Amino acid sequence: MAALGPPARTLRGLLRELRYMSAGTGRPYRDTEAYRYLVKAFRAHRVTSEKLCRAQHELHFQAATYLCLLRSIREHVALHQEFHGKGERSVEEAAGLVGLKLPHQPGGKGWEP
Amino acid sequence: MHLTTLCNTSLDNPTQRNKDQLIRAAVKFLDTDTICYRVEEPETLVELQKNEWDPILEWAEKRYGVEIGSSTSIMGPSIPARTREVLVSHLASYNMWALQGIEFVVTQLKSVMLTLGLMDLRLTVEQAVLLSRLEEEYQIQKWGHVEWAHDYELRELRARTAAGTLFVHLCSESTTVKHKLLQE
Numbered sequence: 001m002a003a004l005g006p007p008a009r010t011l012r013g014l015l016r017e018l019r020y021m022s023a024g025t026g027r028p029y030r031d032t033e034a035y036r037y038l039v040k041a042f043r044a045h046r047v048t049s050e051k052l053c054r055a056q057h058e059l060h061f062q063a064a065t066y067l068c069l070l071r072s073i074r075e076h077v078a079l080h081q082e083f084h085g086k087g088e089r090s091v092e093e094a095a096g097l098v099g100l101k102l103p104h105q106p107g108g109k110g111w112e113p
Numbered sequence: 114m115h116l117t118t119l120c121n122t123s124l125d126n127p128t129q130r131n132k133d134q135l136i137r138a139a140v141k142f143l144d145t146d147t148i149c150y151r152v153e154e155p156e157t158l159v160e161l162q163k164n165e166w167d168p169i170l171e172w173a174e175k176r177y178g179v180e181i182g183s184s185t186s187i188m189g190p191s192i193p194a195r196t197r198e199v200l201v202s203h204l205a206s207y208n209m210w211a212l213q214g215i216e217f218v219v220t221q222l223k224s225v226m227l228t229l230g231l232m233d234l235r236l237t238v239e240q241a242v243l244l245s246r247l248e249e250e251y252q253i254q255k256w257g258h259v260e261w262a263h264d265y266e267l268r269e270l271r272a273r274t275a276a277g278t279l280f281v282h283l284c285s286e287s288t289t290v291k292h293k294l295l296q297e
Contacts, residue, residue, distance in 0.1 A: 065238055069272055072271035072275060073268075076268035083260070084261070
């Protein structure tokens with residue numbers, strides 16, 4: 001079977017991802033539906049009378065897959081911002097490259113409102 | 114937004130394929146399955162492919178009772194018709210939505226075997242992606258890695274594969290919770 005590691009680690013990872021996502025919204029991550037659901041689900045499915053419970057393993061696998069999804073999306077977006085997110089230079093910046101400045105016309109150009 | 118995209122694809126079915134066509138498209142990939150297509154040199158890469166990919170082939174052959182085998186020829190492996198039939202009937206047990214997800218993952222990983230490994234919980238997403246990119250990882254080890262290309266693509270592949278795998282599992286499962294009374 002796939003090497004998943006202890007469920008506690010998966011839960012920690014998921015909560016960490018939640019924390020990163022909630023950091024932008026200002027709302028504490030413990031306040032979100034997702035947090036409550038995750039903690040409840042992990043607690044509820046922890047106990048099983050069978051030694052080698054396939055359903056439990058399936059759920060853990062799903063949680064680990066979801067964690068992989070969240071983590072790789074976050075890292076992908078971060079890499080995109082760092083390396084591919086700059087876009088074109090503005091006209092001012094392009095002029096500044098060769099040491100020029102854009103002309104400043106007091107009163108604006110004729111066609112502007 | 115990979116999960117949403119998969120849902121939209123399943124709702125719209127833009128390629129207008131029915132279940133049979135989806136299954137056949139997925140099984141067709143077997144002819145160029147990544148883990149069946151081996152190189153002949155360099156020696157270390159051959160070894161690596163053997164050590165990493167053979168166990169998955171063995172697992173699949175045992176699990177489904179079929180013959181697959183690998184090949185170094187440019188024509189790719191020759192898959193016996195019986196293997197194809199067995200896999201087609203196995204995939205037929207999935208519903209339309211799950212099949213969209215399966216075909217998506219097969220296209221991402223370029224491998225039917227690795228996808229089956231994911232669906233049967235034999236591999237984690239990270240493992241499957243690593244096996245799919247084995248040659249690339251080998252070259253990265255040798256020549257160094259370029260963050261803005263390698264890592265970028267790795268994260269994207271992981272995200273898509275994870276989304277596809279989750280999608281298939283969520284579309285295929287049925288959950289029943291049976292509460293047992295604790296014996297005092």
